[in-house]
Amino acid sequence: MSRRTSWRRRALSTLTSLALLTGGAALTATVQLASAPPALALDNGLALTPQMGFNNWNSTWCGADFNEAMVKGIADLFVSKGLKTAGYQYVNLDDCWALPDRDASGNLVPDPVRFPNGIKAVADYVHAKGLKFGIYSSAGSRTCDVKGFPGGLGHEQQDANLWASWGVDYLKYDNCNNQGVDAKLRYTTMRDALKATGRPILLSICEWGANQPWNWAQPVGNSWRTTGDISDSWSSMITIAHQNQQLAPYARPGAWNDPDMLEVGNGGMTGTEYRTHFSLWAQMAAPLLIGTDLRKADAATFDILTNKDVIAVDQDPLGRQGTVVSSSAGKVVMSKPLADGSRSVTLTNEGTSAATVSTTVQAVGIGGATSYAVKDLWSKQSSSTTGAISASVPAHGTVMLRVTPGSPVPPPAGMNRLSDLSWTSAVNGWGPAERDRSNGEAGAGDGRTLALRGAAYSRGLGVHAGSDITYHLGGTCRNLTVDVGVDDEAYGNGSVVFQIWKDGAKAADSGTLTGRDAVRRLSADLTGAADLRLVVTDAGDGLRYDHADWADPKLACGGGPAAGTRPLSDLPWSAAVNGWGPVERDRSNNEAPAGDGHPLTVQGATYAKGLGTHAYSEVTYYLGGDCTSLSTDVGVDDESAVKGSVVFQIWKDATLAADSGLLTYQDAARHLTADLTGALELRLVVTDGGDGASSDHADWAAPQLTC
Numbered sequence: 001m002s003r004r005t006s007w008r009r010r011a012l013s014t015l016t017s018l019a020l021l022t023g024g025a026a027l028t029a030t031v032q033l034a035s036a037p038p039a040l041a042l043d044n045g046l047a048l049t050p051q052m053g054f055n056n057w058n059s060t061w062c063g064a065d066f067n068e069a070m071v072k073g074i075a076d077l078f079v080s081k082g083l084k085t086a087g088y089q090y091v092n093l094d095d096c097w098a099l100p101d102r103d104a105s106g107n108l109v110p111d112p113v114r115f116p117n118g119i120k121a122v123a124d125y126v127h128a129k130g131l132k133f134g135i136y137s138s139a140g141s142r143t144c145d146v147k148g149f150p151g152g153l154g155h156e157q158q159d160a161n162l163w164a165s166w167g168v169d170y171l172k173y174d175n176c177n178n179q180g181v182d183a184k185l186r187y188t189t190m191r192d193a194l195k196a197t198g199r200p201i202l203l204s205i206c207e208w209g210a211n212q213p214w215n216w217a218q219p220v221g222n223s224w225r226t227t228g229d230i231s232d233s234w235s236s237m238i239t240i241a242h243q244n245q246q247l248a249p250y251a252r253p254g255a256w257n258d259p260d261m262l263e264v265g266n267g268g269m270t271g272t273e274y275r276t277h278f279s280l281w282a283q284m285a286a287p288l289l290i291g292t293d294l295r296k297a298d299a300a301t302f303d304i305l306t307n308k309d310v311i312a313v314d315q316d317p318l319g320r321q322g323t324v325v326s327s328s329a330g331k332v333v334m335s336k337p338l339a340d341g342s343r344s345v346t347l348t349n350e351g352t353s354a355a356t357v358s359t360t361v362q363a364v365g366i367g368g369a370t371s372y373a374v375k376d377l378w379s380k381q382s383s384s385t386t387g388a389i390s391a392s393v394p395a396h397g398t399v400m401l402r403v404t405p406g407s408p409v410p411p412p413a414g415m416n417r418l419s420d421l422s423w424t425s426a427v428n429g430w431g432p433a434e435r436d437r438s439n440g441e442a443g444a445g446d447g448r449t450l451a452l453r454g455a456a457y458s459r460g461l462g463v464h465a466g467s468d469i470t471y472h473l474g475g476t477c478r479n480l481t482v483d484v485g486v487d488d489e490a491y492g493n494g495s496v497v498f499q500i501w502k503d504g505a506k507a508a509d510s511g512t513l514t515g516r517d518a519v520r521r522l523s524a525d526l527t528g529a530a531d532l533r534l535v536v537t538d539a540g541d542g543l544r545y546d547h548a549d550w551a552d553p554k555l556a557c558g559g560g561p562a563a564g565t566r567p568l569s570d571l572p573w574s575a576a577v578n579g580w581g582p583v584e585r586d587r588s589n590n591e592a593p594a595g596d597g598h599p600l601t602v603q604g605a606t607y608a609k610g611l612g613t614h615a616y617s618e619v620t621y622y623l624g625g626d627c628t629s630l631s632t633d634v635g636v637d638d639e640s641a642v643k644g645s646v647v648f649q650i651w652k653d654a655t656l657a658a659d660s661g662l663l664t665y666q667d668a669a670r671h672l673t674a675d676l677t678g679a680l681e682l683r684l685v686v687t688d689g690g691d692g693a694s695s696d697h698a699d700w701a702a703p704q705l706t707c
Helices: 068-080 118-128 156-166 183-196 234-245 271-283 299-305 308-314
Strands: 052-055 090-092 132-138 170-174 202-205 223-225 256-258 288-290 323-328 331-337 343-349 355-360 372-376 382-385 388-393 397-405 414-417 425-427 450-452 455-457 460-464 467-472 477-486 495-502 505-514 520-525 531-537 547-557 565-567 575-577 600-602 605-607 610-614 617-622 629-636 645-652 655-664 670-675 681-687 697-706
Touching (some): 052 132, 068 118, 308 397, 343 355, 388 397, 450 547, 600 629, 600 697, 610 681, 629 645, 681 697
Parallel strands (some): 052 288, 090 132
Antiparallel strands (some): 343 397, 477 547, 565 697, 610 697
16 A cells, blocks of 8 residues: 564484494584574564465555455455465455544454454454455554554554454554654564464564665564555566565565565556566565455456466575576566575566577576576476576566576585575484474474574574485585584473584584583585585484574685785675665665766765665675785765765674774765685675664775785
């Protein structure tokens, strides 16, 4: 709408230990105490893949046809038209379902004209279809419609209890009339209220990206809006896609970037444009919430919405958002890693005439096989390639391909997180090995955020002894670093041994670790290894509570930049997130669209080379241990004029190598140097200086990297 404008403790069965290979190589591990990054997902067990469903707003707003009959009709169509089978499960109400005032007890009251039998009756009807039911409110005093229905601010627990009593499964929580109360506080309060009801209720944060929710919302909600409202036009849809694309690093199971609901079928775009819309939302692992009145939808709309191959990309259990690998002259290529080792590749033509859009298997991250199977997810045609990927794409169209290597391929060059990669084999003592979750009990996805001695980890593998996971490296990788320990869900019980195997030789061994021991860090030299094996044994005392975490495992593969000294802006980064608009090369950040900046200028001094960013910003480069130093000037760009305060930080792997201190728009540029000898990764971070991110246009000016 317009936003004006348990885990339950259990005894583990005794399982047969896994037989392990042995080897005579000397151990090369280093062991030390380790710290952990923060958790990045809400532990309510929901939205482990992006939520799929329906919301009425884009088609009805607050019109009279938004009523009980419509909602029941949508539930009926979910079943009869195959949407439920395709994966859609939530039937959600938006604004205007309530009366303008609460009752004498302060409770929300359903509009008796729209919902004469009340909301619980509608929820019961939806549930009887095997579906789930959602509702809407705002984290303010009133909702967003001009009539101003009651919001949840100050009534969080009362409202949450009422919704739970009705059988609500999903809350879309808006941002209007918020009285200036801190966004994180308002949404966290509702998160806690929903949890206190004891009913699993998905929390969809809808604050339009206004407060950079990707920086704080992961442990608060299951998804967060990243942009303003979508409208049913090509320009709106593609602009929102551009804004959401750069936020890929923040998406993960249970926590998704939300570029707003689908407009597919509402009539403002062509069929080609709607297929692009659906393709890009799936490629970005976005929630798929149908926004058209399905009672009036034509067959072409249902064909788009039920394309099982495209939906499978969105719902892939690896849970990674696709990233842009190339963008030039309106030809945009995105690559999304999938759990089976294949890649979803979108070839989008944003131009107004047909064009050929091309890439390669190396560029999309799966080079190394002799042949690849290629399936067009819209035409359903199959083909093969030895490396080139190319298609003629109509104006405003997207060709969406699933590209599958004919044999295991090595990880792409750079710093890889093991939970992003497909393994070639995995054996686990209890339930499946989990990506970015603890082992849990038994079923896939039943774990929670990886936690070791109270420290939470956003990335890693949750396993149970005996466990043996193999990755194909193909001789291309250099080093693995990882924190290891027994997950806190074992309640201090459990005892295991972690081993890293380089082909047939043991490369690192943790020794025995119990659920009470401090975290240990292992590092293993993998130079030349064809395969990597991660093994967890039971330490010889049985398999009770042996929930073992490979936490924050980082695999360095390939070499870094070529020897010499060169401007950093001439080199490709491996990841970039930015507080406002994209990171710019050799231009200031300015407002939002790519390329809209000016020459980098700090207190009148102009720089030809550098990076224009906006707090909070983080730009990462893979160095592969081949570089020695970085020198750069830093400061707030003059386009900020009368405001802006930031702190620049240079990180050498997990070590802070340089810090500017607080710099404001009135300060001259400050020169920083950092020793990067041996660093695998370089991270350039800009924080907001503690006073919010308004006007924090931050320049890395004339940065020179020596390798």
